[in-house]
Amino acid sequence: MSRKITFLTLFLWLMTVTFPVIAQQKTDTTYTFRFVPQKDMFYVPWNGNDTELARLLECIENSKATIFDGKLPLLVDGYCNSLGGEAENLATAKTRANRVKSELITRAKIKEENFITHNHATGGDFVIVRLTVPAKETAAMDAEAEARRKAEAERLATEKRAEQERLAEEQRKAEEARLAAEKAEAEKTAQQNTLADTPSGTKITTDYHLSLRANLLRWATLTPDLGLEWRICPSCGIAVNGSWTSWTWSDKDRRYALWEVAPEIRYYMGEKKAWYLGAMFKAGQFNYKISETGKQGDLMGGGITAGYQLRLNKALTLDFNLGLGYLNVDFEKYEVIDGVRVRCGNETKNWCGPINAGVTLVWKLF
Numbered sequence: 001m002s003r004k005i006t007f008l009t010l011f012l013w014l015m016t017v018t019f020p021v022i023a024q025q026k027t028d029t030t031y032t033f034r035f036v037p038q039k040d041m042f043y044v045p046w047n048g049n050d051t052e053l054a055r056l057l058e059c060i061e062n063s064k065a066t067i068f069d070g071k072l073p074l075l076v077d078g079y080c081n082s083l084g085g086e087a088e089n090l091a092t093a094k095t096r097a098n099r100v101k102s103e104l105i106t107r108a109k110i111k112e113e114n115f116i117t118h119n120h121a122t123g124g125d126f127v128i129v130r131l132t133v134p135a136k137e138t139a140a141m142d143a144e145a146e147a148r149r150k151a152e153a154e155r156l157a158t159e160k161r162a163e164q165e166r167l168a169e170e171q172r173k174a175e176e177a178r179l180a181a182e183k184a185e186a187e188k189t190a191q192q193n194t195l196a197d198t199p200s201g202t203k204i205t206t207d208y209h210l211s212l213r214a215n216l217l218r219w220a221t222l223t224p225d226l227g228l229e230w231r232i233c234p235s236c237g238i239a240v241n242g243s244w245t246s247w248t249w250s251d252k253d254r255r256y257a258l259w260e261v262a263p264e265i266r267y268y269m270g271e272k273k274a275w276y277l278g279a280m281f282k283a284g285q286f287n288y289k290i291s292e293t294g295k296q297g298d299l300m301g302g303g304i305t306a307g308y309q310l311r312l313n314k315a316l317t318l319d320f321n322l323g324l325g326y327l328n329v330d331f332e333k334y335e336v337i338d339g340v341r342v343r344c345g346n347e348t349k350n351w352c353g354p355i356n357a358g359v360t361l362v363w364k365l366f
Contacts, residue, residue, distance in 0.1 A: 305322065
């Protein structure tokens with residue numbers, strides 16, 4: 001009996017010594033913020049990011065004193081693998097991580113030195129924030145996080161299957177379009193051969209050609225602009241113009257960056273086919289920081305166009321055009337603090353009026 005009592009007393013003493021040590025073991029609490037592939041904008045309400053951010057802010061609030069003392073750093077890992085090269089992916093991953101940190105700095109009033117940041121060119125399009133806190137505080141959250149990770153894996157698998165199906169459908173449609181284009185080209189060649197055999201007194205001339213375009217107004221503002229126009233018949237044409245620029249100055253504190261693409265369908269009128277009307281769609285992104293506050297966002301819209309083409313010689317033409325329509329601009333404001341972009345608000349603006357103007361030099365290729 002005395003041996004049993006001695007063994008029981010020893011067992012209870014060992015449990016008393018080891019249980020606090022086990023209880024004080026630490027585990028990682030993980031928070032995942034998802035990003036749109038190929039973009040670095042941090043959309044808080046998108047795809048569950050708002051719920052994840054609320055959980056993270058609550059955890060930070062509970063451990064704020066430990067975080068400020070430097071005993072509990074926030075581990076931030078940025079990921080991107082949706083761009084062409086490793087350098088681009090790493091740069092986008094870094095921007096995504098900075099955007100998440102800016103959100104936490106603004107909302108939780110913590111500082112840059114409270115973060116440890118790593119960036120990766122693999123894994124996906126997301127940012128992970130981890131805190132190492134006592135296991136007794138995160139046991140329930142770990143189970144919930146594991147369930148979310150499984151749900152996220154299932155969601156990504158479903159999205160991947162849907163994307164594969166979409167790509168297969170697009171490939172099928174592209175093949176059908178290619179065959180239709182080849183058939184149309186064969187019919188056009190046959191028609192031209194027939195016209196070539198027509199006597200000179202009744203021969204009909206056509207003006208089917210491909211042209212290279214450059215908007216001189218854009219080039220004057222240091223914004224390179226190029227495009228193509230295909231005259232599928234004397235009265236109809238399809239044009240696509242694109243612009244891109246990226247400038248920084250004042251030790252990168254000032255920025256002017258822009259890209260736009262504007263496809264257009266035109267109908268040429270009159271005997272000389274010089275006047276035309278068209279319908280245009282425009283989309284792009286911009287990043288301006290001319291003052292203390294920068295603006296970065298997306299634009300999209302469209303409208304009608306009108307213009308006149310002045311022929312200079314057999315190969316060159318000047319195209320004067322103006323577009324009227326509607327633009328929607330969705331952007332965020334930001335300031336640069338200690339080299340980090342800190343978001344200070346979002347805005348959406350709608351514009352009705354002139355959306356495009358150009359004095360375009362057109363060079364007939366063939």
